Amino acid sequence: MLARVQLPPAAKRGEVIEVRITIQHPMETGFRYELGGKPIPKNVINRLVARYNGAEIFSAEMGSGIAANPYLSFFTVADASGEFLFEWVDDEGNRGEEHATLTVVA
């Protein structure tokens, strides 16, 4: 699963930064039918977790109401240089992950 993560290239220590992620996923609602009339099973990314240097700082539980290719954004405080790791799983059990690094100056 393809995803894009956006962080500021560098931040000052203690600065509040915006973290954004989009994931390519159909987010199939489970309410649709294929042309033959068979229901299409629900398949959405049901959980996403973001970790900052190993500590969980954000998580989301999503359902049928979230549009395809979900876009999430949240704010956090830049404490130290390091890695943001995003992990998610959908109803079919497919897992995805993406990471990004942040440089904190002084």
Added chain:
Amino acid sequence: MSAALLLAVASAASAAEPRKPSPLKSGIEFTGESARSLQSDDFANPGMLWVARGERLWNESAGRGGKSCAGCHGDAAGSMKGVAARYPKVDPGAARLIDLEGRINLCRERSQQAAPLAHESDALLALTAYVAHQSRGMPLAVTVDWQNRADFERGRELYHRRIGQMNLACTHCHDRNWGRNLGPETISQGHGNAFPAYRLEWQSIGSLQRRIRACYYGLRAEMPSYGAKDLLDLELYLAWRAGGLPVETPGVRR
């Protein structure tokens, strides 16, 4: 008498001269504020996911040729700049009109010796979006000359021909009634400069052919299959008609 007849024929011909809407307005001007802000934000724009995927595919080798797109064309930012603004065009080797998707598939067959990608497959949309994205901001500029004159005239004729149970032609909405409402929607001028575009109704990116087919569906007319000559000729006429509008790929539409 023959002179009068000639005059009548001449004036009839000028009445049917192809015309562009004036002023030219991109489809984005007819959408709401939320779609506009989504398109203008390169991170939030969901079409950029396909562009990112296209960039990966550009550098991956494929087929028995073992070549990647980058192997021949190098950095797309330079080699593909302005290319999408000149399509559809007649390919000299194939001697027929092709659009950007068709050109990518010709490259796969000739150089990469790979199977063509299916219409509306994620891979073909991604590559097309990536290539077209390199021309973003550049004005559409197809030329109509002896090579594609017949295709262009056919496209123009199709554009003005009434079809379907609704018995309407493209021109009835997109020339005579743009800017007015059709149910909750505002009718656009029907330009393809943002395609492949992310359509909120589709929850996905889609090609211009898919969008034109959606118009056929709305008119309750029989939809031409993907890659059909009708769709290619219409794409050419639309590209000429939108001449001067900037490429917006990946655009966001309702």
